[in-house]
Amino acid sequence: MAPTLRTAFSALLGATVLATTALFSVVPAAAEMTEAQKAEMGAFVREYLIANPDVLVEVQQAYEKKQYESRISQAGPAIIDNRDAIFFDKNDIVLGNPNGDVTVVEFFDYNCGYCKHALEDMDTILKDDKNVRFVLKEFPILGPESVAAHQVANAVRLTAPDKYPDFHRKLLGGETRATEETAMAVATGLGLDEAKLRQSMEDQPNDTSVKATYRLANALGITGTPYYVVGNEPLVGAQGADAIEEKIANIRKCGKASC
Structure with missing residues (x-):
């Protein structure tokens, strides 16, 4: 040259x-x-x-920022179009204040390592803020074992909803892979009757609910978990309690997740 x-x-x-x-x-x-x-x-x-070599890091960061902005751009209209399905689906469990002024929705999989890490974030938010409504949206995407574990979770929700929060924390916070067997062990360890749970799984499988969540996730452009919706915006990945709490504060301040 x-x-x-x-x-x-x-x-x-x-x-x-x-x-x-x-x-x-x-x-x-x-x-x-x-x-x-x-x-x-x-x-x-x-x-x-x-x-x-720092150039490559900067390029990767710019690419990830562009991808994130693209996901937010796609999710914005979808959040508006699917508001009831996101925030008020009767098949979801609500933790915290059911009448809270701000709702946080989390899509999760019991075998998602990042979701396990984010469990502490949820508990931190619920401890710090007594006016948050926290919605758990089961989204099993990590294989058949995840689907089976979520079917047990659905049976817990239907037969003993008061036990679901403890079940959720123990199964998601466990070190072993979530399967039908490990999920059932957690449920029976909380005093639930296995026969009743299995009858519920047979009578009312959550196939329809999970399919509805898949369709919703497709509309939002969700490619992994955890995935949060806070107000009018998505928050992708386990970004920590501070990031979620900032969005909550913004909604109270200006009515939007980003002021």
Whole structure:
């Protein structure tokens, strides 16, 4: 590469690298370059990135920010269109204050490691704020064992809703993988009758409810758990109690999750 071209490319790269992904657009176009020029350009890019690895971190952060903003953009109208299904589904369990002025909805899977970590966040919020309505929306997406564990949870909800909060905390907070067997062990450990639970699972499986949640998740663009909806915005991932509490405070301040 001629010195002038190298200098021009160096300036161009320094000016645009934060706005690109891992690819760089330069003049002349790749189709107009010789194989030797392409090889030299590739070698220079590689040399630059090795010397400046922080660029890759910045590019990844910019990409993740763009993806997050895209998910929020998709979720906004969907939250409005599906408000009742998100906040007031009769199949969901409500913790905290059922008449609270702000509702937090969490989509979770009993085998989600991040959900297990976020369990403490939920308890922190409920302890700190007695005016929050916290909705648990079961969303088993991590395989058949998760589906089976959530079927036991549904039976607990139907037969002994007062026991569900303790069941939820023990199963989600457990170290073993959630399955039908481990979920049933948690339920019976709380004094629930296994025969009644199994009869409920047979009579009223939660297939319809789970399918409805899948459709809702598709509308919202949910690709993983935990996934929160606070007011008019989603909050993706286990971002901690402080992040959720900030959204709650904003809703009380200006009526929106972000003021």
